[in-house]
Amino acid sequence: MSTDLSTRDLWLDGLWRENPAMVKLLGLCPLLAISNSAINALSLGLASLFTVLVANTSVSALRTIIPTAVRIPIYVLIIAGTVTVVELLAQAYTPAIHQSLGIFLPLIVTNCLILGRAESFAQRQPLRAAVHDALAMGLGFLLVLFVLGSAREVIGSGTFLQGAEHLFGARAANWHMQLYGNDYTILIALLPPGAFIALGCLLALRAALSN
Amino acid sequence: MGLRTPLLLLSALMIVLTVLVSVRWVTANKIEQANQRQFINTMEELIQVPNQALRFDNDPYTDTITVMASQLNPDKPVQLHRLRNQSTTVALLVNSVAPDGYNGDIKLLVAVHTDGSLLGVRILEHRETPGLGDKVEADRSPWIRQFNQASLKSIAESGWTVRKYGGEFDHITGATITTRAVVQAVHRVLLWYAENRTIAFDTLSGTHLE
Numbered sequence: 001m002s003t004d005l006s007t008r009d010l011w012l013d014g015l016w017r018e019n020p021a022m023v024k025l026l027g028l029c030p031l032l033a034i035s036n037s038a039i040n041a042l043s044l045g046l047a048s049l050f051t052v053l054v055a056n057t058s059v060s061a062l063r064t065i066i067p068t069a070v071r072i073p074i075y076v077l078i079i080a081g082t083v084t085v086v087e088l089l090a091q092a093y094t095p096a097i098h099q100s101l102g103i104f105l106p107l108i109v110t111n112c113l114i115l116g117r118a119e120s121f122a123q124r125q126p127l128r129a130a131v132h133d134a135l136a137m138g139l140g141f142l143l144v145l146f147v148l149g150s151a152r153e154v155i156g157s158g159t160f161l162q163g164a165e166h167l168f169g170a171r172a173a174n175w176h177m178q179l180y181g182n183d184y185t186i187l188i189a190l191l192p193p194g195a196f197i198a199l200g201c202l203l204a205l206r207a208a209l210s211n
Numbered sequence: 212m213g214l215r216t217p218l219l220l221l222s223a224l225m226i227v228l229t230v231l232v233s234v235r236w237v238t239a240n241k242i243e244q245a246n247q248r249q250f251i252n253t254m255e256e257l258i259q260v261p262n263q264a265l266r267f268d269n270d271p272y273t274d275t276i277t278v279m280a281s282q283l284n285p286d287k288p289v290q291l292h293r294l295r296n297q298s299t300t301v302a303l304l305v306n307s308v309a310p311d312g313y314n315g316d317i318k319l320l321v322a323v324h325t326d327g328s329l330l331g332v333r334i335l336e337h338r339e340t341p342g343l344g345d346k347v348e349a350d351r352s353p354w355i356r357q358f359n360q361a362s363l364k365s366i367a368e369s370g371w372t373v374r375k376y377g378g379e380f381d382h383i384t385g386a387t388i389t390t391r392a393v394v395q396a397v398h399r400v401l402l403w404y405a406e407n408r409t410i411a412f413d414t415l416s417g418t419h420l421e
Contacts, residue, residue, distance in 0.1 A: 036341055067216050074223050081227035085234045092241035095249060099336070156342060187385075190342045 005125075007132050014136025021144035022206045026113040030104045031145055032195035036156065039163045041149025043097045044104060045142030047086050052114045052141075053134040054082040059122040060130030066123070075118045076109070083109045096166035113141055148198050154179060156189030247272055250292075254304060256349070257322035257331040258294070265330070267294040267301045277419045278410070282399040284308040288419065291411055300325045300412040303404065306335070309396035313388045314338045317347070321400045325412075328362035331355075332397055337389075344389035354383055354390070363401050371398035 020026045027048070034044045058078050059066075066074050087105050090098040098105065108114070117137055122130040154160055158180035164172035188194045250272055258265040271292040283289040284307060292304040302324050309317040317337040322330035332355055334347050346352035357380060372378030373391045382390040404411065414420065 065219065067219065070216055070220060074220070077223055077227050081231055084231055088234050088238045088242070092238035092245060095242075095245040102338075185342045187340075187342045191340070 005129055010129060010132040011136045014133065014138075014140040015143070016140075016210075018137075019140045019144065019206075020113045020116075020137050021141050022203055024113075024116075026116055027111040027141060028199075030107060030111060031141075031148065032192065032199065034101065034104050035145055035148035035152055035195055035198070036190050037153040037159075037163065038146060038150040038161050039097075039167055040100055041145040042142070043090075043094070043167055044101055044108075045138075045145040047083075047090070047101075047105060048108055048111060048113070048145075049135070049138030049142050050086060051079060051082045051108050051111075052117055052138045053131070055079050055114050055118050056122040056130040056134035057127065059118040060125055060127050063123050063125075071123065072115075072119075075115060079114055079118075080109045094167060096163070100163070100166070113137065144202065148195070148202065151198055152189045152194055156186050156194060158184035253320055253333050253335070254292070254322070257304070257320065257333060258302060259331075265294065265301055265324075267296050269293070269295045271304065274416045276411070276414045276416065278407075279421050280403055280407075282403050285310050293412060293416075295412075302330055303411050305400050305404075307396055307400050309392040311388075311392045311395075312337060312339055313344055313386070313392075314340065317389070317392060317396070319393065319396055319400075321397055323400065323404050325408075326362075327401065327405060327408075328360055328365070329358045329397070329401070332358045332393070334393070339386065339389045343383065343385040346383045346386060347389055347393055352383065354381065355393075357381060358397055363405060371395065 014020075018024060021028070021031055030044055030048075035041045055075065055078055059075060062074075083106060086108070087098070090101070090105060117133060121133050125133070150160060153162065158178065160177045160179060161172075162176045164175040168175070189198070254271060255264070258267075271294045274293045274295070276291050276293075277288045278291060279288050283305060286308075289308075290306045292306075294301040294304070302322055305319075305321045305323065307319045307321050309319060315338050317339065318335040320333045320335050322332070324330050333349055334355065337344070337347070339345055339347065346354055349355050366379050369377065370379035372394055373380050373382035373387060375382055375387055376391065378391075378394065380390070380394045410420070
C-alpha cells in the first residue's frame, strides 16, 4: 500500500473498490445474522463504524510507541474497551436496540474488519489517513448492512424501517411502512439462508457493475 | 527492551480500565432507569383489566422476593414482584421461563391476580424464529392475549396446551412448539401459585427462599 493515499482514494476503497463486506468479505457473521431488518442493520452498522473509528484513531496515534511484538494484544484491548463502551451506552440510551442486537453487539470485538484495518492500515498510516480510512470502511460496511437489511425486511416481512423509534426516539414512531397486508411473510428471506442468498445477489450485482 | 514493554502494556490496561469504569459510572443510573421503565411499561400493560387499571399503592419494582422453583425456571432463582393496595394483596408478577422453546429459553412475565386468574402474559426475551415464533410477542400478534382472565378453574388440566394437542389454546401456524412451550409455562405458574399463594405474598420483601 503506498504511503501517500489521497482522501478520494481512501473513500473509493472503503465504499466500493475494497468494500469490507462486498470485496474483502470481512465481518460476515454479524452481517448475515443481523441484516433481518433495516433498523437492526443500521444499529449494528453504526456501532461497528464507531468502533473502527476509535480503533483506527488510537492505533494510528500510538503507532510509534506500541512495540511490534505486543501490538495485537494492545489492539484487542482498545477494540474490546471501545465495544464495551458502546454496549453500555446502548443499554442506557437505546435499550430496545441493545436487546434486539443481543450477542452481536459484544461480538463486534471479533469483527475482523476492525482488527484488520488496525493491522493492515492504521498502524502504518498518519492520523488523518487512518480517520478517513475508518470512516470510509465503516460506512462501506454500514451501507451494505443497511441495503441487505432493507431488502430482507421488505421481501420477508413486507415492512420497512419497523422499530425506527427504538433508534431515533419517539419522533420516528410513524416512519415505518407496511407495504403489504398484515399477515404477509416470506420466511426464507428472514432466515439465515435468505441472508446468504441476498448477499450473493449483492455480490453478483457489484461484480456486474464493476465489469 | 527491558521494562518498557511491560510498563507500556500496564499503562494501556490502566487507561482502558479507567475509561470503562467512568463510562460504567456515568451510565449505571441510566441503565437502571431503562430497566425499570421497561418493567413498568410491561407491568402497566398487564394490569389493565377490562375498562380499568388495578389500583395499588406500593412499588412493585422493589417489592420482590426470590424463590427457587424448578417449575418456574429450571436453572435459576425466580423473582416475584408483588402489587398491594394498603394491606390487601392485588397481584403477583412472576418472571418465569419456558425452557422448551424452539430455540432455547423463552422469558415470560406472568401477571396473576390475587384470586388466581391471569391478568396477562408478556414475552420478555426469546430467540424464536423471526416471522413465525416471534408472533408470541404482543406487538406482533394478539396471540398472547388469549391468556387474559384464564384460570385453573376456567380451563381444565387437559386444556393447558395448544389445540393441535387437544388443548384449548390456539397455536400459531408454523410455531406450534413455541406456543405450546409458552402455554405450558404459564400453566406451571398458575399451579405453583395455587400452592404457594401465602408464601408469595406474606414473605418479607427482599427475601431469598431456597
